[in-house]
Amino acid sequence: MYKARITCKEGYLFEVETKDYRFNMGIRGVGATPSDALLASLGSCIGLYIRKYAEGVKLDLGQFDIKVEAELSQEKPVSFRRIDVSIDLKGLLLDERRRKSLFQFVKNCPVHNTFKSDPDINISID
Numbered sequence: 788m789y790k791a792r793i794t795c796k797e798g799y800l801f802e803v804e805t806k807d808y809r810f811n812m813g814i815r816g817v818g819a820t821p822s823d824a825l826l827a828s829l830g831s832c833i834g835l836y837i838r839k840y841a842e843g844v845k846l847d848l849g850q851f852d853i854k855v856e857a858e859l860s861q862e863k864p865v866s867f868r869r870i871d872v873s874i875d876l877k878g879l880l881l882d883e884r885r886r887k888s889l890f891q892f893v894k895n896c897p898v899h900n901t902f903k904s905d906p907d908i909n910i911s912i913d
Contacts, residue, residue: 830855832898
């Protein structure tokens with residue numbers, strides 16, 4: 788099971804504790820904002836799946852970049868209505884078959900699947 792504990796330290800500064808890490812999140816220049824972290828989670832998950840794919844097919848893949856961009860809607864409820872993900876394999880050329888296979892594989896990352904599945908989120912106040 789995945790868990791995160793978030794403690795409000797002061798104002799808009801939050802300390803996040805997960806299984807192995809502690810980090811800050813906020814909106815006043817200390818730590819990533821929640822929206823930044825959400826986009827970073829998606830990009831990092833896709834990156835892990837790119838690496839898994841490359842290892843599985845013995846593809847010599849060095850460094851690569853993933854850019855994730857989104858804008859918050861102006862209408863309510865405020866949310867990301869569209870998220871664009873761009874993968875730069877740093878000049879590695881893939882044939883069409885391999886390109887399609889990689890594309891299908893990375894779409895299976897759990898964060899991407901979560902966005903697609905519209906999960907139930909249960910909030911309680913103790």
